[in-house]
Amino acid sequence: MKKYNWAILGCGWIAEIFAGDLKTLDNAVLYATGSRDIKKAEKFADQFGFQKAYGSYEAMLQDENVDIVYIATPHTFHCEHTLLSLQHKKAVLCEKAFAINTTEVEKMIAASKANNTFLMEAFWIRLVPTFKKVLNIIESKELGELKVVQSDFMFHGAYNPESRLYNLDLGGGALLDIGIYPVFTALQTLGVPDNIIANAIKSPTGSDEYIDIVFEYENQKRAYLRAGFTCDAPNYSVFHFEKGTVQISREMNCPIIIKTEDGIQELRENDGEGYGYYFEAAHVMECLDKGVIESPILSNEFSVELISTLDKIRKKIDLTYPNHDGVSRSN
Ligand SMILES: NC(=O)c1ccc[n+]([C@@H]2O[C@H](COP(=O)([O-])OP(=O)(O)OC[C@H]3O[C@@H](n4cnc5c(N)ncnc54)[C@H](OP(=O)(O)O)[C@@H]3O)[C@@H](O)[C@H]2O)c1
Numbered sequence: 609m610k611k612y613n614w615a616i617l618g619c620g621w622i623a624e625i626f627a628g629d630l631k632t633l634d635n636a637v638l639y640a641t642g643s644r645d646i647k648k649a650e651k652f653a654d655q656f657g658f659q660k661a662y663g664s665y666e667a668m669l670q671d672e673n674v675d676i677v678y679i680a681t682p683h684t685f686h687c688e689h690t691l692l693s694l695q696h697k698k699a700v701l702c703e704k705a706f707a708i709n710t711t712e713v714e715k716m717i718a719a720s721k722a723n724n725t726f727l728m729e730a731f732w733i734r735l736v737p738t739f740k741k742v743l744n745i746i747e748s749k750e751l752g753e754l755k756v757v758q759s760d761f762m763f764h765g766a767y768n769p770e771s772r773l774y775n776l777d778l779g780g781g782a783l784l785d786i787g788i789y790p791v792f793t794a795l796q797t798l799g800v801p802d803n804i805i806a807n808a809i810k811s812p813t814g815s816d817e818y819i820d821i822v823f824e825y826e827n828q829k830r831a832y833l834r835a836g837f838t839c840d841a842p843n844y845s846v847f848h849f850e851k852g853t854v855q856i857s858r859e860m861n862c863p864i865i866i867k868t869e870d871g872i873q874e875l876r877e878n879d880g881e882g883y884g885y886y887f888e889a890a891h892v893m894e895c896l897d898k899g900v901i902e903s904p905i906l907s908n909e910f911s912v913e914l915i916s917t918l919d920k921i922r923k924k925i926d927l928t929y930p931n932h933d934g935v936s937r938s939n
Contacts, residue, residue, distance in 0.1 A: 609634065609635050610635065610893075610896075610897060611635050611636070611637050612635060612636060612637065612675040612676050612893050612896060613637045613639035613640070613673050613674055613675045613676070614630055614636055614637060614638060614639055614640075614674075614675070614676050614677075614678060614889075615639055615640040615641070615642060615668055615669075615671070615674040615676070615677045615678070615698070616640070616641045616642065616652065616658070616677075616678050616680060617642050617665050617668065617669075617677050617678065617679045617680065617681065617689055617693065618642070618643065618665075618679065618680040618681035618685075618689075619641055619642075619643040619648050619649060619651075619652040619680075620680055620681075622680050622703060623652070623678070623680040624652070624655075624656075625883055625885060626678055626680065626885045626889070627652070627655075627656040627658075628656065628882060628883075629882040629883055629884070629885040629886040629889065630656075630678075630885075630886065630889050631656060631657070632881055632882050632886050633886055633889055633890055633893070635890075635893055636889060636893065637659075638656055638657050638658045638659070639658060639659050639660060639673065639674060639675075640653075640658055640659065640660040640661070640662060640668050640671055640673075640674055641653045641658045641660070641661045641662065641668070642661075642662045642664065642665045642667070642668030642669070643661075643662070643663065644663075644664065644665075645663065646661065646662070646663030649661035649662055649663060665689060665692065666692065669692060669693055669696040669698060670696065674696075674698055675698065675699060675896070676698065676699040676700075676701065676726075676892060676893075676896070677693040677698045677699070677700050677701070678701045678702075678703075678730070678889075679693065679700060679701070679702040679703055679730075680703050681703075682772050682778040682779050683703075683704075683705045683707065683708055683778070683779030683784055683785075684708055684777060684778055684779040684929065684932060686702050686703065686705070686706060686707045686708075686712070686716075687707040687708070687712035687713075687715060687716055689702070690702050690707075690716045690719070690727065691715065691716065691719050694716075694719040694720055694722075694723045694725050694727065695719070695723065697723055697725050698725065699725060699726035699727075699892065699896055700720070700725070700726065700727045700728070701728055701730050701888065701889070701892050702716075702727070702728075702729060702730060703729075703730045704729055704730060704731055704788055705779065705784040705785075705788050705915070705918065706729040706911050706914070706915055707915065708779060708784070708929050708932040708933070709915065709918075709919050709929075709932060709933055710912060710915050710916045710919050712915075712932070713908075713911055713912055713915045714912065717908045717911075717912070720901055720902070720908070721901070724901060725901060726892070726895060726896060726900070726901045726902070727901065727902065727908060728888075728891075728892060728895070728902070728903045728906055728908075729906060729908075729911045729914075730885075730888055731792060731888075731906055731911075731914075732884060732885050732887065732888040733789070733792070733860055733884075734792075734796065734888075734905060734906050735887035735888045735890075735891050735905065735906070736860040736878055736884045736887050737877035737878045737887075738856055738860045738861070738862075738864060738877045738878050739796075739856070739860065740877075741864060741875065741877045742797070742845075742847060742854060742856060742864065743796065743797070745847075745849075745854055745866075746797055746847070751849035751850065751851045751852045751854070751866075751868065752849050752850030752851040752852075753849065753850050754797060754798065754829070754847055754848070754849050755828070755829055755830070755848050755849065755850065756829065756830050756831070756832070756847075756848035757793060757794050757797055757798055757823075757830075757831040757832070757833075757845065757846070757847055757848070758831075758832045758833075758844075758845070758846045758848070759789070759790035759793045759794065759831070759832075759833050759834075759844075759845040759846075760790060760833070760834045760835070760841050760842070760843050760844065760845075761786040761787065761789045761790055761834075761835045761841075761843055761858060762782075762786070762818075762834065762835060762836045762837070762838070762839060762840060762841035762843065763786070763837065763840055763841075763843075764837065764838065764839055764840050765837035767811060767812075767817070767837075769811075769812065769813050772785075773785060773815075773837055774811050774813050774815050774817070774837075775813060775815075776813055776814060776815055776929055776930060777930065777931075779929065780811075780813060780815040781815040781816045781817075781927060782808075782815075782816050782817055782818060782819050782835040782836045782837055783808075783816050783819050783835060783918060783921060783922065783925075783927070784918065785835075786835045786836075786837075787816075787819050787821070787833065787834075787835030787921075788914070788918065789835075789858070790821070790831075790833035790834065790835060790845070791821070791833060791914065791917055791918060791921070792914060793831075793833075793845050794823050794831035794833060795910075795913060795914060795917060797847065798823065798825060798829050798831055799825070800913060800917065801823035801824055801825055801831070801917075802824060802825055802826045803823075803824040804821065804822070804823060804824070804917075804920055804921060804924060805821065805822040805824070805924070806819060806820070806821045806822075806921045806924040806925050807819070807820055807925070808925035808927065809836075809838070810927075814927070815927070816925055816927055817836060817837050817838055818834075818835070818836030818837070818838045819834070819835050819836065819921075819925065820832075820833065820834045821833040821834070821921060842857075843857065843858035844856065844857055844858070845858075851868055851869075852866060852867055852868035852869070853866070853867045854866050855867075860878055860883075860884045861878045861879070861883075861884060863875055863876045864876075864877060888906075891903060891905065891906075
């Protein structure tokens with residue numbers, strides 16, 4: 609079994625969860641951490657058993673032993689950090705939102721092709737068996753046609769204009785941070801909508817702190833999607849079929865609940881340890897074993913579909929990101 613040296617770019621919250629999951633994979637070597645602060649990189653490396661720690665992202669990328677970089681910085685840096693990693697010929701798994709807008713994502717994909725180097729958005733739920741099972745149920749038509757999708761992702765994130773959740777310079781806003789999950793879910797299950805209705809409640813920074821979205825399809829299908837930092841919610845995705853409903857939780861290791869006229873059935877698809885981020889990490893290494901530069905399951909074409917849908921929603925709620933959407937801070 610070929611082993612791969614992983615490096616973490618940005619030692620924040622999700623990087624810790626990911627590193628814990630990465631540890632469970634036999635072919636993943638916890639090799640390097642990179643932070644703007646060497647002490648932070650060293651602390652993170654010690655905590656999870658990484659072999660090397662670097663006080664800058666660039667220095668870490670110059671290490672020729674790094675095979676794969678997991679990018680876990682705020683969304684506004686994803687494009688820059690992905691381009692830098694690809695230029696150093698490192699395979700990239702980059703957190704969602706893949707970047708701020710379609711233009712940035714297209715640049716990232718072009719760089720992956722130009723450097724003949726792997727690139728995938730870290731949309732971990734697509735690789736988790738629970739979500740795969742839902743896609744199987746849809747495809748099999750065992751419950752008839754899927755007609756309506758409802759999907760929520762909300763939690764209470766106290767207002768702080770400096771935080772990643774609210775600060776526009778860090779890509780703040782509910783849509784790109786958590787609304788992206790309901791949008792992803794609708795796109796994966798119903799496809800690209802023919803019409804989008806979206807309404808947002810803005811925070812004092814101008815970011816969306818709550819958003820509700822309706823996807824309308826010409827074939828009479830609908831998706832009702834909500835996200836926000838203003839309150840908590842059960843955070844389910846419910847798929848309404850002609851002959852029953854299927855419900856999954858945001859926690860991907862919860863059972864799938866299927867309700868039909870025959871009764872209620874619980875399916876547990878994902879019993880592994882950890883949070884489920886190891887599925888995407890394992891998939892990246894499978895892709896590298898096969899010598900491909902793009903995942904056949906989570907394609908870059910899909911990531912373009914996702915970000916361009918997010919761009920359309922942002923237009924509806926009049927949300928732009930300074931220095932990214934062709935608007936400078938001074939405008
Ligand atoms: N897949 C998931 O389930 C999931 C969950 C949460 C978040 N995410 C995504 O992961 C990314 C990071 O989220 P997070 O919650 O981990 O954020 P976080 O705790 O704030 O960490 C982000 C890290 O980025 C680095 N960074 C570089 N420039 C920065 C700047 N100007 N300001 C702040 N941080 C900067 C910092 O690392 P150093 O100080 O070490 O350089 C920081 O620790 C986001 O894109 C988010 O959408 C994904």
